[in-house]
Amino acid sequence: MSVTLRGMPGAGDYTKGLIHQAVNDLGYVPHTGARDLASQSSRAIGVFMSDLHNPFFADIVDGFHWPMRESNFHILMGMGDQPDLERSVLEMFRSYRMAGAMLIGPGIRERELEEFGKAIPTVVIARKLRTTAVDVIVGDDRKGARLAVEHLYELGHRDIAHLDGGSLPAAAAARRTGYLGAMRRLGLEKYVRVAGGGFTLAHGADGVDELLKTRPPSAIFAANDLVAMGAIERLATLGLTTPNDISIVGYDNSNLAAQQRLGLTSIDQPRLQIGELAATLLSERFAGRTTASRHILMPKLVERSSTARRRSGRRRGTNGARF
Amino acid sequence: MSVTLRGMPGAGDYTKGLIHQAVNDLGYVPHTGARDLASQSSRAIGVFMSDLHNPFFADIVDGFHWPMRESNFHILMGMGDQPDLERSVLEMFRSYRMAGAMLIGPGIRERELEEFGKAIPTVVIARKLRTTAVDVIVGDDRKGARLAVEHLYELGHRDIAHLDGGSLPAAAAARRTGYLGAMRRLGLEKYVRVAGGGFTLAHGADGVDELLKTRPPSAIFAANDLVAMGAIERLATLGLTTPNDISIVGYDNSNLAAQQRLGLTSIDQPRLQIGELAATLLSERFAGRTTASRHILMPKLVERSSTARRRSGRRRGTNGARF
């Protein structure tokens, strides 16, 4: 069909217009499956997200989206919060012979990820990996946890508890380890308390309930912003305000923390930049790079109003003007 | 290859096992593109989301996901917050000759959606449409807005402002209209105030700033939960607490409102159920239904702690026990 309708080097603009017009009217859309089959190639990039609700992930996708589109790829997203679902999503990516993939917070075994990476150029986000079959972008979560604890320490807090992210995502373990290490280094072993277990708002609320069974801590380091927010709100309903009664640090510096003038002190990971870097790494792979590329991004603490100097006596106050 | 490796009615279990083993070791994954081309069919369902950050949408997808998987379809998601992106996502769905599609909050013209619906069995969520080419699931947003205003009225509020959802999504207009109508019916015209314009946390905060340029209202009806939360937090930093100083009602009853014990009074739309219904409608289409199916879901108000009876004198109090 007219030189398969693509380049059409010949033919004047007028003719071109006519053809496109006709094609449009007919509602013709080229058959990607057939095209990919014939050309033995694909312009599709698979994006796997372990959690559709996590705004941190959404930002990464936002950052990834644009450069990929500019390079004329299209993004197909799959999600699955359980290993089986995850596997089936990855198999689907392979079954479409996609050109590349970005996996955000995958939970399956490293072996499986390695096998996947051998089949499709892949960049993995937020999962520490040894294999060289995929590119990796991770934050230094232990360092981030340390920043959080030290920040609270400098504000005079000693009784610092941790709301844990749970078992599945690797990030949770690193943050917990970082917390424990920092507490030890500061001589605060006796204050060490870990509660909760999960990355959602509900986990934050439940974690607070758990902590309060013994005593309210002076400060909390939460595994991510969602958990921190859940904790703050739970504390509020119990009459404990932040930061007057309890200081809280989150993780991810997601837009929940930032845009919402809630002002959550949080550990920043450059979300959009991570997505953009992922796009760059894939492009490099497409351009021929075969060696693995590994990036450890340094987190930094963003101080907002959810943390404050420890007050000896409890007092309730406002921190803004009244009308 | 071994009766194309599918049913394999013959061959003992042992042989079957051997074959699958070998296939697995070789890392063979059937080529979906070729299969679809040959069979002139597809097991792919496209899901379009206008906003990856909206937890309401994520819940709908969650509800949709399971029944579809059970029916042996796989979900491929695309997103795009701008009309051009949206168009390109839909074209991609068509280029893959997908079996069906769910479009959440599409923003393009009805004509285009109609054309799409003629090509692929489609259910559209959260967008009022006249065309019979697609199935439609919408909430009665005007009714929902009325519920919100009446609830606040019954609590003694008169000076009720609205934080608007903006121009693009059709839902915003219906909620605004519902607000205006309800205010008029209650004889509160002189209190009518609309501020903000958008569906994000930041829009909520900005809307509050806008309102406070004149005077703090007694209560606020927000276009969705994100906006409500942004407003609450902004008010808090200004020393105005909810619900003591200002009552707030959100919309969507998203998990931000519910799980987070923030306790946001909100207008419930049965999110998971919407997703499940969408799956049912698609299945019906696959089973042969050709007439359009249209569903208007009735919203209901879920009262939580962000709304309270109006207090004549301002006072600040706690609403929970202290330790």
Added chain:
DNA sequence: GTGAAAGCGCTAACAA
């Protein structure tokens, strides 16, 4: 039951 052959809608290579 099993095996061979045609063909899905395209692209790529070649011939005219």
Added chain:
DNA sequence: TTGTTAGCGCTTTCAC
């Protein structure tokens, strides 16, 4: 430049 042809990896059909 343009038209023709083989073939991508499968399914489907039809003959055996």
